[in-house]
Amino acid sequence: MKIGIIGLGLIGGSIAKECKEYGYEVLGCDLNTVHAEQALALNLVDKMVALDQLIAEVEIIGVCIPVDLIANIIPKILDKINPNQTVFDVGSTKKEICDAVRNHENRNRFVAAHPLAGTEFSGPSAAILNLFRNKKNLICEEELADKDAVQNILQVFEVLGMQSSFLNPNDHDKHMAYVSHLSHVSAFTLALTVLDIEKDEKLIFNLASTGFESTVRLAKSNPTTWSSIFDKNRHHLSDALENYIQHLTAFKKVIDEENTTKSIEMMDRANDIKRVLKGIVVNS
Amino acid sequence: MKIGIIGLGLIGGSIAKECKEYGYEVLGCDLNTVHAEQALALNLVDKMVALDQLIAEVEIIGVCIPVDLIANIIPKILDKINPNQTVFDVGSTKKEICDAVRNHENRNRFVAAHPLAGTEFSGPSAAILNLFRNKKNLICEEELADKDAVQNILQVFEVLGMQSSFLNPNDHDKHMAYVSHLSHVSAFTLALTVLDIEKDEKLIFNLASTGFESTVRLAKSNPTTWSSIFDKNRHHLSDALENYIQHLTAFKKVIDEENTTKSIEMMDRANDIKRVLKGIVVNS
Incomplete structure (x- = not known):
């Protein structure tokens, strides 16, 4: 061949x-x-x-x-x-x-x-x-x-x-917006947020542990490659970002209101990602 | 001992x-x-x-x-x-x-x-x-x-x-809000966003690759443990979340406006996290 x-x-x-x-x-x-x-x-x-x-x-x-x-x-x-x-x-x-x-x-x-x-x-x-x-x-x-x-x-x-x-191509692009492109934006912006606030870089390095490193890993990705991808999937990614910002805003409200019952309930639901990532699929 | x-x-x-x-x-x-x-x-x-x-x-x-x-x-x-x-x-x-x-x-x-x-x-x-x-x-x-x-x-x-x-304890809590607690909220809410949109769980599993798994890893964390931590660091975490949401909103705007020059510039800045995580500290 x-x-x-x-x-x-x-x-x-x-x-x-x-x-x-x-x-x-x-x-x-x-x-x-x-x-x-x-x-x-x-x-x-x-x-x-x-x-x-x-x-x-x-x-x-x-x-x-x-x-x-x-x-x-x-x-x-x-x-x-x-x-x-x-x-x-x-x-x-x-x-x-x-x-x-x-x-x-x-x-x-x-x-x-x-x-x-x-x-x-x-x-x-x-x-x-x-x-x-x-x-x-x-x-x-x-x-x-x-x-x-x-x-x-x-x-x-x-x-x-x-x-x-x-x-089909449209479903592909929509799902990718959520399970790939959104993760990248999430990581890039998390890196920007932390870099902006933490001017003393030595301190970030001292304080960042493996959890941060894992979450922010994709922020090391190539900007030109990802700029093209984001641009080509602009509409779906914009919807995904809108949803993500809404979830973050809702979570922030729960924290601000000291509503620990609600925050535990939200994190319990998020924990379900374990089952999904393991591939143990239970159709409900 | x-x-x-x-x-x-x-x-x-x-x-x-x-x-x-x-x-x-x-x-x-x-x-x-x-x-x-x-x-x-x-x-x-x-x-x-x-x-x-x-x-x-x-x-x-x-x-x-x-x-x-x-x-x-x-x-x-x-x-x-x-x-x-x-x-x-x-x-x-x-x-x-x-x-x-x-x-x-x-x-x-x-x-x-x-x-x-x-x-x-x-x-x-x-x-x-x-x-x-x-x-x-x-x-x-x-x-x-x-x-x-x-x-x-x-x-x-x-x-x-x-x-x-x-x-000192206040600096500790503020820095932790950014380099640890925010990563956890970011991962928990990313999981919630994807789970909410992707009702067909089989599809998430099929489409999710290692990038998503790494970014969302902390969403598997214990809700009770993290609810306490978030509650005890409510004010600093709320500020960090506010900053993160602002960065995400700014990034979404750049995507919506098809401003690839600006998105590349933002991701280039985010890439700097490589240097920080490697511990190659250059004081500017």
């Missing part, structure tokens, strides 16, 4: 590394020349080539560039492929991308994917093996792709160790 | 276990009979005794009960000790406790401490070795305690593997 990865950052680089480890021949392409050199030096790919050469040579093309550039490039790639090639993307929002290719004559060779994995690090040097192992992958509008195209991409994600599920 | 631990939950149990491992004789006392039996069965203590017997027998008394009960019990314990005994507490807020003992005739035998460690679990079964290893301990109003009393307690925390610093 010959696979081409466009964009060798954290996600693209990790996919390349894993595919190479598995035995695929991996071609890479990255407009960022520093990243291109790093990807080669780190042995993430067999060779780095120009975009047209990559499209001409490989069976599967993975688009792993920042989410704000994906909707623009996919149609151009689809223009150039033959009916035996398959293209997938890994963008963190899906509606705009699916909309952009829906009427393309080669739409049937495209699979819109979103592997739910990542770290707070970025660039080729952040690429690691096992980033995706036992994580979930989501695929949108698979009904618009040929069955063999979907199979090809499912196989790539199986090589990564992922199980795939199917979801 | 003979040490007595009152309250064998996560913190008290872990202190007892570590002291016993080190070779101290450890007596325990817990009004919760289930916890008392568990502590003995788990070998956290050498024996469980009544409060008065504990006070009569040990050299060092550690008060590890919920923070809303500490200010009430410490004066009663100080009433009964002799000048060679030392009492410490581990409460997560310090001002009320310090205020409650300030004029006690045996104030000089009390050391107000706060070991910055914990997990989201609770009770004797949550007690573990190395919970405190390489973490920070804070001590308030050490100038009101005898030098040998402070030395005795510093030695206990050294056994736990902790380095101690000194801070």
